[in-house]
Amino acid sequence: MKNKIKKFNRNNIVNIIITLVFALIAYYFVLPPINLSAPAFWTFMFIVYGFYLLLSFTSLVGFASGNGNVNTLKLSKGFKIMLSIIPIGIGLILIINFILSPLFNSKSYASRIKINEGKDFATEVKPVDFSRVPLLDKESTQKIGDRVMGEMTDLVSQFTVSNLYTQINYKDSIVRVTPLEYAGLIKYFTNRDEGITGYILVDSTNGKANLVRLEKGMKYMPSAIFNENLTRKLRFSYPTEIFGDYSFELDEEGNPYWIVTTIKYSGVGLKEEISGAIIFNPITGESKKYDVEEIPSWVDHVYNANLILSQVNDWGLYNGGYWNSIFGQKNVVATTTGYNYVAQDDDIYLYTGITSVASDESNLGFILTNMRTKETNYYLIPGAEEYSAMASAEGQVQQMKYNATFPLLINLNGKATYLISLKDNAGLVKMYAFVDVQNYQKVVVTDANEGIIKAKDNYLKNNNQINNETSLESEVIIKNIYTVMIDGNTYYYFSDNQDKKYRVSIKINEQVLPFIKIGDKVKIKYVQLENINEITNLNF
Numbered sequence: 001m002k003n004k005i006k007k008f009n010r011n012n013i014v015n016i017i018i019t020l021v022f023a024l025i026a027y028y029f030v031l032p033p034i035n036l037s038a039p040a041f042w043t044f045m046f047i048v049y050g051f052y053l054l055l056s057f058t059s060l061v062g063f064a065s066g067n068g069n070v071n072t073l074k075l076s077k078g079f080k081i082m083l084s085i086i087p088i089g090i091g092l093i094l095i096i097n098f099i100l101s102p103l104f105n106s107k108s109y110a111s112r113i114k115i116n117e118g119k120d121f122a123t124e125v126k127p128v129d130f131s132r133v134p135l136l137d138k139e140s141t142q143k144i145g146d147r148v149m150g151e152m153t154d155l156v157s158q159f160t161v162s163n164l165y166t167q168i169n170y171k172d173s174i175v176r177v178t179p180l181e182y183a184g185l186i187k188y189f190t191n192r193d194e195g196i197t198g199y200i201l202v203d204s205t206n207g208k209a210n211l212v213r214l215e216k217g218m219k220y221m222p223s224a225i226f227n228e229n230l231t232r233k234l235r236f237s238y239p240t241e242i243f244g245d246y247s248f249e250l251d252e253e254g255n256p257y258w259i260v261t262t263i264k265y266s267g268v269g270l271k272e273e274i275s276g277a278i279i280f281n282p283i284t285g286e287s288k289k290y291d292v293e294e295i296p297s298w299v300d301h302v303y304n305a306n307l308i309l310s311q312v313n314d315w316g317l318y319n320g321g322y323w324n325s326i327f328g329q330k331n332v333v334a335t336t337t338g339y340n341y342v343a344q345d346d347d348i349y350l351y352t353g354i355t356s357v358a359s360d361e362s363n364l365g366f367i368l369t370n371m372r373t374k375e376t377n378y379y380l381i382p383g384a385e386e387y388s389a390m391a392s393a394e395g396q397v398q399q400m401k402y403n404a405t406f407p408l409l410i411n412l413n414g415k416a417t418y419l420i421s422l423k424d425n426a427g428l429v430k431m432y433a434f435v436d437v438q439n440y441q442k443v444v445v446t447d448a449n450e451g452i453i454k455a456k457d458n459y460l461k462n463n464n465q466i467n468n469e470t471s472l473e474s475e476v477i478i479k480n481i482y483t484v485m486i487d488g489n490t491y492y493y494f495s496d497n498q499d500k501k502y503r504v505s506i507k508i509n510e511q512v513l514p515f516i517k518i519g520d521k522v523k524i525k526y527v528q529l530e531n532i533n534e535i536t537n538l539n540f
Contacts, residue, residue, distance in 0.1 A: 015055040023048045031235040033242045037265040040242075042093065046086055053083060093268050100267040102314075102322050110318040112271060113311035113376055115367065121379040121416050125344070125368070128410040128419075130452050132343055134167060134174045134204035135421060135429065137405045141165050141176045143427050145200045148209045155180065155211075158187050161200060162222075166247045167341050167348060168300045170254075174204045174343045179248050179256065179282075181223040188225060195219040195283070199248070199256055218256060218282035222246070233285060234260060234278065241289075244274065247301040258282055259299055262289065272310070274374075277302050295372065300348045302372050308350055309335050312367060312376070316354065332357045333364060336385050338406045347372055351409045353385050354378065361388045363437075366409060366416070381416045384440035389418045392440045393433035397422060402430055409437075413460065421448075434459035444489070461534060462489055462505055471525045471536055476500070478520045492516075493532075502526060504535035512539060 032044040056079060102109045136144070142165060149161045159180040167176050179199045182188040195217020202209040222230050234243065244261035251257065258280040264273050277295050280287040295302055316333035317325045324330055336353035343349070348371045353363035365380040384392070390404035400422075407418035416437040421429045422445065429448050432455040436442035444462045446455035476496035484491050490506040492513055502524070506513055516522060525537040 011059045012056065015052060015059060018055060019048060019052040022051050028232075031231055033235075034239050035242055037268055038242045039269040042089070042268060046089065049086060053079075053086075056082065097267045097270055100270055102318055102325075104322075106318040106322040106325070109271065109314040112273065112314055113308070113374065115312070115315055115376050115378050117378045117380075119377040119379050121366075121381055121411065122414040124377065125379070125411045127414075128412055130205075130456065132172070132174050132205065133408065133410070133419065133452065134341065134343065135419075135432075135452060136176075136202070136204045136207055137421065138165050138167075138176065140207075140421075140423065140427055140429060141202045141204065144202050144207055144209045145178060148200055148202075148211055149180075152211055155198070157183070158191055159183050159196060162248070164246075164248050165202070166249055166301060167204065168249050169343060169346050169348065170201075170250055171252065176202045176204055177248060177250055177256075179218065179221065181221060185225070188223065191217075192219070192224070192228065196221055199250075201250075212254065214256070214283070216283050220258075220280070220282045220285050230258060230280070230282070234280065234287070237287060238262075238278065238289065241278075244307075245301075245304040249299060249301065251296075251298050256282060259301060261302060261304070272307060274303055274307070297346065297372070299372060303369070303374050305339055305350055308369050308371075308374070308376075309339065309352065312352075312354075312369075329357055335367075336363065336387075338386055340406050340408055341371075342368070342408060342410070344368075355385055361385055368409075379416070381437060383416065383437035384435070386418070389435040389437070389440045389443075390420060392435055392443050393418075393420045393422060393445060396433065396443055396445045397431060400424075400430070404433070407435070412456070417459075436463065458486075461503075462507065471527050473523070473525050475521060475523050476502075478516060478518050478522065481516065481518060500533060501531075502533045502535050504538055508535060509538050516540075 026044070026048065030044055032038065032040040035041055142163060145161050145165065149156055160183045162178045162181050165176040165178045167174065170177070177199055180196050182191060182196065197217045198211050198213045200209065200211050219228050220230050220233050221228070224230065227233065227236075230246070231243070242263040242265070244263045247259045249257055249259050260278040260280060261274050262276045262278060264275040265271060274292060276289055276291045277299065278287050278289045279296070279299070290296070292302070313334050316335070320328070320330055320332065325332055333354050334357055336355055339350055339352040341348050342351055349368045350371055351366055351368050354365050354367060355363050361384065363381070363383055363385045365378060365382070367376055367378050369376040386407050389407055393404045394402060402422035402424055405421045405423065407420045410417050410419050412434070418435040418437055420433040420435060422431040422433055424430050431445045431448055432452055433443055433445040434455065442463050444455075444459040446458045479495045479497050479499070481492060481494040484493060492504050492506070493501070495501050504513065520540070523539050524535050526533040526535045
């Protein structure tokens with residue numbers, strides 16, 4: 001009997017050793033953080049412990065079957081206790097998370113992000129600079145990048161293009177940058193000594209793209225394997241850190257870096273927050289962790305969009321307490337379903353609309369969030385939500401069946417305005433649309449070949465938003481008059497008895513313009529442009 005129990009104990013020691021070997025091998029591939037607040041850590045531990053239980057159960061069955069008259073009841077009771085550890089552990093995690101849930105901590109959830117309310121859009125958001133407006137969305141940028149890669153005959157068979165395309169400020173331009181990646185396992189082994197020798201840079205304003213070749217290749221990449229894999233290299237350097245999103249960025253000298261955010265939780269996986277960022281050099285493998293307030297200013301992406309939207313939604317949902325979020329829902333708001341990025345100064349901002357939980361087709365206002373610092377401003381501008389504006393733009397050229405991109409929010413002449421690109425089925429930008437945020441029926445579309453400045457001018461002229469500070473007043477006698485239809489809008493062109501030429505939109509005075517005729521004297525206000533005088537007001 002004693003010999004058999006000793007044999008069972010020896011088997012148990014062997015099971016522990018096998019489990020430890022299994023855990024080490026699994027850790028090399030799964031790479032969970034050694035952090036009690038990380039869900040991935042507990043999942044890994046339960047899997048390893050489950051593997052140990054399986055070995056123990058196999059040993060117990062084998063011992064019992066060869067036992068003869070030996071009583072194994074005591075051993076089976078011990079196994080049942082071991083088996084209960086997993087559900088007990090899961091139960092404890094659920095209890096802790098329930099205590100830390102919004103039911104008891106709604107105010108802390110609402111305050112995850114500080115919203116600066118009462119901001120004035122016209123004065124605090126800089127007027128749009130069309131030389132730095134990202135007119136190309138990610139989808140269009142990917143098509144350009146793939147085309148550039150296809151022209152590189154020496155690289156196209158060895159590497160693929162990553163679909164990251166991070167939007168950054170780079171040398172006073174708005175660009176998207178993405179690295180090349182190994183095109184499979186065999187290509188990794190044939191190219192690993194040299195590494196990945198380039199990245200693709202696409203100007204988001206004019207679409208110019210090029211492949212930047214590096215003197216030394218990038219070795220630590222997501223597509224690399226073994227110890228050169230990016231995640232594995234980071235995990236072995238920072239075993240306790242919980243990693244968030246990875247972004248690929250450039251410093252002002254064009255050197256590539258991986259920006260890897262680090263996360264902290266409350267409880268297990270609750271109330272995600274950014275604790276800092278690791279700046280990792282993919283060429284040398286060197287890295288440095290920064291606290292949030294110490295991150296260099298050239299880094300554009302620290303807070304990811306989903307985290308920002310989650311925190312803003314918690315602010316809008318729990319500001320009045322947990323029960324108000326369910327029943328009364330007084331002053332409960334939420335973000336709209338889409339977002340975009342705008343550039344201001346040397347930073348990238350996320351913008352999205354704020355709407356009521358009734359999910360109607362209007363916005364209460366907008367937020368702009370600095371993706372590096374998380375500073376968030378709320379601008380109270382009631383108007384059309386983004387998808388209504390997109391539908392309005394598509395409706396102007398419905399016969400073309402173009403698809404609208406998610407709008408950019410810009411300050412145009414002191415007014416919040418949507419800028420939308422209209423693309424064909426091939427993903428090419430064919431037209432630009434400007435839509436008034438507060439009245440989405442004010443929309444003007446212009447052929448993209450005419451350029452964004454021409455599109456802006458057409459919109460301002462159509463909506464009588466020309467700068468009136470330089471306007472002149474006069475009384476003129478109509479000598480000739482013609483009507484022309486442009487982009488679905490009626491314009492009147494006429495000359496006076498001194499052969500000066502004028503243009504005026506029907507929207508300026510739709511009750512008078514249809515009835516004017518040759519020989520009529522009219523009072524006008526106008527702005528002198530290069531080839532014609534643009535009328536901003538007209539009466540008999």
